[in-house]
Amino acid sequence: MRLSRKFQKLFSRDAAQSLWEHACRWTHPVSARRILATIDRTELERLREQYPYRPNARKINAYEDAAYWIDVNVKRVQDLWLDRSRPLRILDLGSGPGYFLYLCRLFGHEGLGLDPDDEPFFRGTTRFFDVRRVIARINPQAPLPDLGKKFDLVTGHRVCFHRIARHENGEWIEWSPADWEFFINDIRTRFLKPGGRLLLEFNRRQDGSSFFTPELRDYFLSKGARIFRWKALLAADPKQRPRFKQTKR
Numbered sequence: 001m002r003l004s005r006k007f008q009k010l011f012s013r014d015a016a017q018s019l020w021e022h023a024c025r026w027t028h029p030v031s032a033r034r035i036l037a038t039i040d041r042t043e044l045e046r047l048r049e050q051y052p053y054r055p056n057a058r059k060i061n062a063y064e065d066a067a068y069w070i071d072v073n074v075k076r077v078q079d080l081w082l083d084r085s086r087p088l089r090i091l092d093l094g095s096g097p098g099y100f101l102y103l104c105r106l107f108g109h110e111g112l113g114l115d116p117d118d119e120p121f122f123r124g125t126t127r128f129f130d131v132r133r134v135i136a137r138i139n140p141q142a143p144l145p146d147l148g149k150k151f152d153l154v155t156g157h158r159v160c161f162h163r164i165a166r167h168e169n170g171e172w173i174e175w176s177p178a179d180w181e182f183f184i185n186d187i188r189t190r191f192l193k194p195g196g197r198l199l200l201e202f203n204r205r206q207d208g209s210s211f212f213t214p215e216l217r218d219y220f221l222s223k224g225a226r227i228f229r230w231k232a233l234l235a236a237d238p239k240q241r242p243r244f245k246q247t248k249r
């Protein structure tokens, strides 16, 4: 890599934001070790034996690795101020193994997951963590099922529900802006309390680039999102600037 590119990377927006996140977490430490101690890791390993990887499955996610996933989810909790905010009602879309909502409960929040139940291992871990979830699939331009209540926070971590199918070249065919428009409007009008927030966290693309192409960045910004690294935070009210910071306990 040329020296100028190296410097560019070093002082990029992403690097600056990463530094900021680290600094914020450092000022409000949460012990991942203490949380890990609340989990019976042999039971997680037993669940993995009971529900082995499908042939050709990518083991990169190894969700039985509690140490790794507690670390990831501690950071999510810190970044959303869930370790120090008043008790919130949280809906986690694509809740997967349930680590995030397990941590939310430890910090006094009430959580509900939503997942299509395609993965028997997630069924097992969700039960193991005693996390409540609704079985449902999010589809483009289709309203989410009525959950009978509204939430302070709706989250989607490592979002996959916007992926429709794969091209022959391996790239994903994704939701169009019109699909995002429907989804964001549905969440804002039917699932968020006044003052509520929607947090979407995306994976990198296959080539390592950000989910936020210039077009998608512009689109999310036009919806009032605050984009921070690979995350988009939206307020229930499109005219309000969303904040990671929350009212303290």
Ligand SMILES: C[S@@+](CC[C@H](N)C(=O)[O-])C[C@H]1O[C@@H](n2cnc3c(N)ncnc32)[C@H](O)[C@@H]1O
Pocket: 093, 094, 095, 096, 097, 114, 115, 116, 117, 118, 119, 122, 136, 137, 138, 139, 156, 157, 158, 159, 160, 161, 162
């Ligand atoms: C990469 S996993 C992320 C799991 C979890 N959020 C995390 O970050 O650890 C993606 C999750 O999205 C769920 N998912 C995939 N397609 C979905 C859809 N159309 N509607 C709802 N959930 C979906 C999967 O079942 C899986 O739990």
